[in-house]
Amino acid sequence: xxxxxxxxxxxxxxxxxxxxxxxxxxxxxxxxxxxxxxxxxxxxxxxxxxxxxxxxxxxxxxxxxxxxxxxxxxxxxxxxxxxxxxxxxxxxxxxxxxxxxxxxxxxxxxxxxxxxxxxxxxxxxxxxxxxxxxxxxxxxxxxxxxxxxxxxxxxxxxxxxxxxxxxxxxxxxxxxxxxxxxxxxxxxxxxxxxxxxxxxxxxxxxxxxxxxxxxxxxxxxxxxxxxxxxxxxxxxx
Amino acid sequence: xxxxxxxxxxxxxxxxxxxxxxxxxxxxxxxxxxxxxxxxxxxxxxxxxxxxxxxxxxxxxxxxxxxxxxxxxxxxxxxxxxxxxxxxxxxxxxxxxxxxxxxxxxxxxxxxxxxxxxxxxxxxxxxxxxxxxxxxxxxxxxxxxxxxxxxxxxxxxxxxxxxxxxxxxxxxxxxxxxxxxxxxxxxxxxxxxxxxxxxxxxxxxxxxxxxxxxxxxxxxxxxxxxxxxxxxxxxxx
Numbered sequence: 130x131x132x133x134x135x136x137x138x139x140x141x142x143x144x145x146x147x148x149x150x151x152x153x154x155x156x157x158x159x160x161x162x163x164x165x166x167x168x169x170x171x172x173x174x175x176x177x178x179x180x181x182x183x184x185x186x187x188x189x190x191x192x193x194x195x196x197x198x199x200x201x202x203x204x205x206x207x208x209x210x211x212x213x214x215x216x217x218x219x220x221x222x223x224x225x226x227x228x229x230x231x232x233x234x235x236x237x238x239x240x241x242x243x244x245x246x247x248x249x250x251x252x253x254x255x256x257x258x259x260x261x262x263x264x265x266x267x268x269x270x271x272x273x274x275x276x277x278x279x280x281x282x283x284x285x286x287x288x289x290x291x292x293x294x295x296x297x298x299x300x301x302x303x304x305x306x307x308x309x310x311x312x313x314x315x316x317x318x319x320x321x322x323x324x325x326x327x328x329x330x331x332x333x334x335x336x337x338x339x340x341x342x343x344x345x346x347x348x349x350x351x352x353x354x355x356x357x358x359x360x361x362x363x364x365x366x
Numbered sequence: 367x368x369x370x371x372x373x374x375x376x377x378x379x380x381x382x383x384x385x386x387x388x389x390x391x392x393x394x395x396x397x398x399x400x401x402x403x404x405x406x407x408x409x410x411x412x413x414x415x416x417x418x419x420x421x422x423x424x425x426x427x428x429x430x431x432x433x434x435x436x437x438x439x440x441x442x443x444x445x446x447x448x449x450x451x452x453x454x455x456x457x458x459x460x461x462x463x464x465x466x467x468x469x470x471x472x473x474x475x476x477x478x479x480x481x482x483x484x485x486x487x488x489x490x491x492x493x494x495x496x497x498x499x500x501x502x503x504x505x506x507x508x509x510x511x512x513x514x515x516x517x518x519x520x521x522x523x524x525x526x527x528x529x530x531x532x533x534x535x536x537x538x539x540x541x542x543x544x545x546x547x548x549x550x551x552x553x554x555x556x557x558x559x560x561x562x563x564x565x566x567x568x569x570x571x572x573x574x575x576x577x578x579x580x581x582x583x584x585x586x587x588x589x590x591x592x593x594x595x596x597x598x599x600x601x602x603x
Contacts, residue, residue: 131588203585203586203587225590226590226593229587229588229589229590229593230587230589230593230597231587268588268589268590269587269588269589270586270587270588271587313550313551313601314550347600348440349440349507350440350466350467350468350506350507350508351368351505351506351507352466352467352505352506353462353463353466353505356463356466356467356596359593359596359597359600360467360596360597360599360600361600362597363584363596363597363598363600363601364550364600364601
């Protein structure tokens with residue numbers, strides 16, 4: 130937690146910000162070992178960053194005096210990530226990694242090799258997804274919450290959503306065995322598609338290429354989804 | 367497990383390979399849902415890769431007929447990674463990520479901000495470290511086991527080990543706030559140093575720069591160690 134991310138409602142009219150949830154209070158106590166007078170980095174959800182001075186800290190509340198929160202958060206990555214829904218624990222970690230890296234648009238997609246039971250996972254509940262996004266933002270000192278969309282059927286995604294997503298974006302289909310190595314250091318608005326463990330099936334690859342995506346690969350090593358996504362984002366941008 | 371990694375002792379003189387450990391047997395049953403006659407990718411530790419046909423599979427043994435294991439494993443990354451010892455769970459995952467990515471030389475280093483208790487973790491036992499390396503190799507279809515060295519004191523590492531490690535290698539110190547962005551797509555033999563959560567302390571940064579390392583950064587976002595290491599390797603190589 131390199132940033133204390135506040136809800137706009139956490140800041141009172143007198144400029145005092147109060148944090149009351151157990152996770153952040155525990156972190157302030159145990160990791161920061163914070164004491165009254167300490168200065169910490171604060172930010173407002175979808176707003177600016179600045180410093181705050183801790184007034185008091187108890188087991189049920191931390192109260193800060195907030196100066197101006199007027200510094201901009203770090204720049205986002207110019208990418209919309211379409212990720213075949215990973216298994217629940219991998220999903221949780223991947224959401225944290227990609228949020229910390231600056232992804233702001235995530236679509237979780239059903240493909241043939243996604244196990245249907247994953248869509249019933251409690252990790253997909255909006256409040257659980259939000260927790261992982263918040264952890265990613267706190268890690269990277271960012272305030273802008275990514276937007277997560279669920280695309281539970283492949284065909285409607287392909288036919289109804291993909292054409293719009295590709296307008297003004299370079300479509301990049303990351304899949305082992307594609308012809309082109311992953312490009313480096315582009316800053317073009319992009320749509321990056323990453324398959325599940327086991328990959329997209331040939332039918333899905335063909336449809337996505339037909340729709341205008343370029344196939345790219347990361348070499349002959351087969352990587353876990355969370356490793357592959359981080360590696361792709363770091364190499365592309 | 368995209369590869370069944372065999373110990374040379376697992377292969378009998380008649381060309382039959384036997385797998386008996388519960389983890390791999392469970393994976394063959396539950397994930398591969400393997401059946402006699404199936405062809406799977408096999409490899410020998412520190413040797414070649416090839417295909418094997420499953421002869422029989424029971425709850426306590428899998429037996430393969432092995433053809434020639436003569437394909438080379440994927441190329442390693444030209445890097446020696448020096449990583450401040452992360453907390454145990456992060457260590458486990460990071461070993462898997464970097465092994466899958468092709469790192470063959472890893473030094474785990476003590477620095478000021480490494481908690482001393484981490485050195486007592488059961489995750490550092492050679493057999494536990496080996497388990498994570500094997501998982502990384504199986505993931506990436508690689509056979510060459512990385513070599514892991516423990517450097518439990520910073521000064522002796524700096525004075526006695528670092529000069530030799532820097533011979534013929536480009537030293538890259540990854541640290542927030544350094545002057546140069548992480549270079550892209552180099553294929554120079556390199557020594558990559560990554561600090562702990564909270565970073566190297568200024569004294570350590572100064573000494574490492576004096577010793578001939580170049581300071582590099584990944585931008586203004588602060589990343590978790592496992593995200594940062596994957597991002598650095600993907601961008602550098």
